[in-house]
Amino acid sequence: MPAEETSSRRVAWLVRLGTGFARALGSTWRIRVTNAEAFRRQREAGKPVIFVLWHGQMLPLLYQHRDQGIAVLISEHGDGEVIARIAMRLGFETVRGSTSRSAARALLGLGSILNDGHDLAITPDGPRGPNRSFAPGPLIVAHRTGAPIVAAVVTASSAWRLKSWDRFMIPRPFARVTFAYSDPVYIAADNARDAATPEEAERMRLLLETTEQHADG
Numbered sequence: 001m002p003a004e005e006t007s008s009r010r011v012a013w014l015v016r017l018g019t020g021f022a023r024a025l026g027s028t029w030r031i032r033v034t035n036a037e038a039f040r041r042q043r044e045a046g047k048p049v050i051f052v053l054w055h056g057q058m059l060p061l062l063y064q065h066r067d068q069g070i071a072v073l074i075s076e077h078g079d080g081e082v083i084a085r086i087a088m089r090l091g092f093e094t095v096r097g098s099t100s101r102s103a104a105r106a107l108l109g110l111g112s113i114l115n116d117g118h119d120l121a122i123t124p125d126g127p128r129g130p131n132r133s134f135a136p137g138p139l140i141v142a143h144r145t146g147a148p149i150v151a152a153v154v155t156a157s158s159a160w161r162l163k164s165w166d167r168f169m170i171p172r173p174f175a176r177v178t179f180a181y182s183d184p185v186y187i188a189a190d191n192a193r194d195a196a197t198p199e200e201a202e203r204m205r206l207l208l209e210t211t212e213q214h215a216d217g
Contacts, residue, residue, distance in 0.1 A: 015085040022086065025170070026063035029156075029177040033064075034215060038183045039119075039150045048119045049150045049184060052138050052204065055126040056166035057154040058083070064154075064179050067091030070119045073110070073137075075127030093118060111145045120147070124204070129165045134205040136196035139187055143195035148184030149204065153212040155180070180215030182207050 039049050051070070053061050062072075071093035074084045084094045095110060113120055120141070124134045142149050155178045156171035171177045185207060189195035 011082055011085070014082045015089065018082065018086045019089040022059060022063050022090065025173060026060070028173040029060075029171055029175055031064070032176065032178045034178065034180045035183070036179070036181055038181055042148065042184060043119070046117065048114045048117055048147055050114070050138055050142055050147050051119060051121040051150050051152045052124050052208065053121060053152045054132055054166070054208065055123040055129075056131065056168045058123060059169065060154045060156070060171055060177055061121070061152055061179070062087055062090055062092070065121075068119070069093065070121050071095055071110075071113045072121040073097055073123070080127065110141050114141075114145045114147045121152075125166065131166050132205065132208075134201040136201055139196045139200050139204065140192050142187040143189055143192055146186070148186050150184050151182035151204075151208045151211040153180050153208060153215055154178065155212065155215045178215045180211050182211045
């Protein structure tokens with residue numbers, strides 16, 4: 001059997017297994033949601049938002065926001081193909097790319113997704129980390145489109161953590177899983193360079209951290 005065909009079958013098998021696992025596991029969680037009204041008001045007004053989330057918390061957030069038509073930016077590296085296909089089966093639109101500064105120009109194309117009314121989800125520390133670092137891509141997209149950023153975080157009473165760079169979280173069956181959201185934050189700057197400064201990136205990193213602290217509370 002050709003190597004390409006073997007690889008394709010392996011990916012298809014992993015996608016079916018991963019999708020079924022996510023749906024079955026998520027159905028057991030005891031879910032609590034805090035401050036979802038903030039982004040729901042935006043949706044009701046027909047204004048899309050940019051969700052930012054840590055790469056390691058992607059699995060529970062994919063389950064929680066399934067079938068909502070959100071577009072999610074997923075890396076073209078490593079296991080990105082498997083993750084992208086699982087996301088599509090869970091009802092997401094997928095965009096392949098990165099949040100690094102070198103990819104910032106490509107991220108400008110994401111504006112059309114927001115202009116079409118789709119929310120967008122980005123992992124600012126993906127695809128390779130460092131864990132919980134905030135790359136400038138979401139800041140540039142928010143500045144150019146005028147869409148607000150909403151931090152989306154997850155905590156779990158019990159979870160497995162993979163030994164990967166992002167400490168990938170898999171809440172255990174029947175865990176209490178809390179999804180918490182920040183209020184929408186707009187990026188006001190004279191130009192894209194000023195919008196994507198290290199200071200602004202640190203402000204967004206702290207927004208995620210503070211939102212997570214509130215979820216734990």
